Amino acid sequence: MRTPLSSGLAAASMGFLLLGLALRNWQVVLLALPPVIVLALGSLAPPPRPRIVAVRSLSRERTDTGREVDVELLIRNEGGSLDLVEIADILPRELAVIRGTNHAVVSLEKAGTLRLAYTVRSQVKGDFVLGPVRVRSFDPLALGAHDVALDLRSPLVVAPAMEDLRRAQLQPRRTRPWFGQVPSRRIGPGTEFWGLREYVAGDEVRRINWKASARLERLFTNEYEGERSGDVVIVVDARRESFVGTEADNPVEHAVRAALGIADRVLAAKNRAGLIVQRQVIDWVPLAFGRKQLYRIVDHLVHVKPGGEWRFSHVALVLSRFFPRDCLIVLLTPLQDRDALTAVIGLAARGYDVAIVSPSALEIERRLRADTEEDRMAYQILAMERANRVAQLRRVAQVVDWDPATPLALALRRMTAWPRPA
Template identity: 30%
Template sequence: MAVTGRFVALVAFGVVPIVVFGVLTGDAAPAFLGWLVLCLVLGVLDVVLAGSPRQLELHRQLPSRVRLGESATSSLFVTNRGRRRVRGLVRDAWQPSAGAPPARLRVDVPPAERRSVSLILTPFRRGERRVSQVTVRSFGPMGLLARQATLNCAGRLRVLPAFSSRKHLPSRIARLRELDGATSVMVRGQGTEFDSLREYVRGDDVRSIDWRATARRGDVMIRTWRPERDRRVVVVTDTGRTSAARIDDEPRIDTAFESALLLAALATRAGDRVDYLAYDRRVRGRVQGTTGAELMSRLVDAMALVDPELIETDWDAIPAQVRQITSQRALVVLQTSIDAPGAAHGLLAVLPQLTRRHVVVVTSVVDPATMAATRDRGSRESVYRAAAAERSMLDIERVSAAIRQLGAEVVTGSPATLPPALADAYLALKASGRL
């Protein structure tokens, strides 16, 4: 049972004159008690005449998935199985991160009828947003007291990564078409296949001259090459403690997801096979053996459920995990953090095992605030801050140099620039024939 503002106002409406009368006469106690009894009788009568919220049957309808930053509508259907009309309020107990407004929705459901109420959800975190209960408050005809019950009505909404970096996909696909079609790769390298013959022009690689065709045609002819299809791309996301840090108001792991999704979409269009692994000390997510639209669907589903773990990543197990995925030569993308030399020791220790068999690219997010701090030296405090920022950037350069010495590539950038930078690195590997 819940007390409403009307009941409080009713009690106050009678108490004020009784108190004033009691001050004048000196005998207000009987009148005061009588008024309270009358108010309680009216309240009990109101509760008896109110419809029972436990006679309501609830059914929920909402989409199963929504992208982070987008909105979804949750519809709640309320069916009255009782004999009295239910006039009241409904509060849907969603998690705060589901982005539900703090609103109590009014319902008026006659007996044996159904009404619906809708709620707009705008989640601000990935993952499963859940709701299990709905609280209904049913008022009587006078609105003095209300009957209240909490009913079970489970719901679930999976919030997928935003994939805002897909805006870079059309320009990268256009460059991929240039590599694969209109302007074939002019440099002969490992991992390319023969495309066609054409006449030699100044600047072409003399190693691509086809001497037999030159003898037949009487002109110098060279071979052109196009990138091979059906290559393997393995993306490994570090879900250890360093992935939980927020950079530019975004967790590192979310930037890694954006980069992986853009790379997967581009590699799929190039005809390559993409496998994905999220790992720290155990597998947090795996997508393997799918292509096309199904690949992207499974990727976002797997990523939606992965959160950073506050433990150190077991880098010694990464080569074995990659071998389980593929025994062929592949592009292995390691998404981690290299801004802390101490945390990068495990990565540097296992890189030789990977670079012997694969092309390895290490990606890491760089804080744009740190880069901006190196340029701000207007005060004593900003000079000290700039020195600390310079030290941090030097640490990143030191680790990057060590990674390159071990035969891997390094791609760094802010949360906004890292996804397209990784896509550009992939296209560069394609163009050079290394993939």
């Protein structure tokens, strides 16, 4: 590869030659020789082609946002001696190097080795690839360089951080026939007292209400409210309109974090959870129970990037075709446009139970802007518009207006009931 210096020298030489000929001055023509001589000497010792073998190891291949990952790159020179070689382990821009370095300029003898150790951290979730390793061998006179890219790639999956929602009351109102933890308002196996009935043969002895039996001189059995499980579908609005703010601090990132926390909470309470993400494509995970389902949801959430031109009403189509009508829909949207509002009203009209968690894009934007008088005025107007939108939605759904700077659990605790009472 030719460097700018070699091009500069060639141009200078040509310039002197032309100027000398134009002025008919042989001294100026001779000034063309020094750059040519330097170029000629440079071409006598061209940069050697690096023959490098590299091995990369990561302390972990799956991690969470904000957690550090140690990377070690071992490099061995399989070719001849390299006077000056630059080695760079190419990283995705989302990964920040916390300690050590992924870049070095060294001399490598034949069979010489170099170890680059560094620690990276990502503030955003994603499916990243470390590599390739770029090696550049320099010519001593800086006139040329030889580039080689080693196709050494290591995947690193960074999952979103989990919101702690253990104390949040997240449960579907309508239940399914399977045992769970949601009071079903039907008699069945559970812990909450429901009523009394006369003893029938086969009833468990421990369920006999001895006080009532003694008073009425007949055997009575306690009945309990059955605890069953329900279905929760989490819908993440990752349309382009929803992206406001920075790469790490935007409503889509916060919605993904909230979705993971809610999915974890719902699945831990023995409910079924499903996921719909509206991004460039409409992506969904069918309802299922258990830990494996949480991993499926994480895998889908990791790939969420804002984008897409789809109307939000397409989500309703997916819901009606692939999910039962009696599930609770938790919609994570910043409510940036009326499209989401219309979609929610439509879903409620079809009988879906809808709850909305809305990471406020307004609060994110406010933190990014300077605090001037105009900004304060604009904020107040936009806050009023948002409050109107939320008030409209509260007629048909539960709405949590969430400032992402605060924990989601705190915002959910402010709700009186989840979901809205029947």
